[in-house]
Amino acid sequence: MYDKILVPIDGSESSMETAKHAAEFASKLGGAVTLFHVVSPLPAAIQGTSHARKFLEEMLRHGEEALKDAKKEIASFNLQVDLDMVVGGPAVEICQKAENEQYDLIIIGSKGLSKNRGFKMGSVSKRVVRHAHCPVLIVR
Template sequence: MYKRILVAVDGSDIAQKAVKHAAEIALKFESAVTLLHVVSPLPAAIRNSVFEQKLIDEIMKDGLQTLDKAKSDIIEFNVQADTEMKVGDPSTEICMKAKDEQYDLIVIGSRGLGALSGFIMGSVSRRVVRHAPCPVLVVR
């Protein structure tokens, strides 16, 4: 049923729970799993500043660590996973990847690291549920 599963990860505890749920589903359905971390673009005020490249390097380093942690969590379940990092609006990038690569299921945490901004602007998970081309499992 679910042959291709896309899991959104951001380093939060809820995202870790989502990874574990995805691993359990992948075991049952012998699914391929992709762990996706999306980095939001830098604010305009920081772009073209002397700090821009250093900040980008730190953000990318943190993103790779987030993906490595998620991958180690999923390997505990004997599930292999690919990893990918993108820069852009998280909900847009998640939905585009799911559509372009024909994923059968998206697994995402209900609240990520940006709980305050999620409250103000609407959460990523809510936008993914609204616009996803496939079923979405929101983990709480």
């Protein structure tokens, strides 16, 4: 039923815990996991500047490290783990990937790197819940 599971991660402790929950869930169901990182685009005001390229390269390196770290965290579950990263709006990219590649489930953390204490659930996870074509499991 849940053969393909999409797990958005941002490198935060919370997303690493989410990856572990997803791996445990997938291992019990015989599913595969795709760890997915979205790099937010740079503001238009700084695009094209010399600093913009360096900043984007640093963000892409951070994303690669986050993906590799998460994959190491769940290696003991012995399941198929794919890695993917794109540049774009996080909620939009997550929902598009899930729909375009026919994922059965999205497992996402309730909060990421920008932990707003006044909110129970982060803005990305809220948007994903509202717009995803498939079920979404929120990890707190």
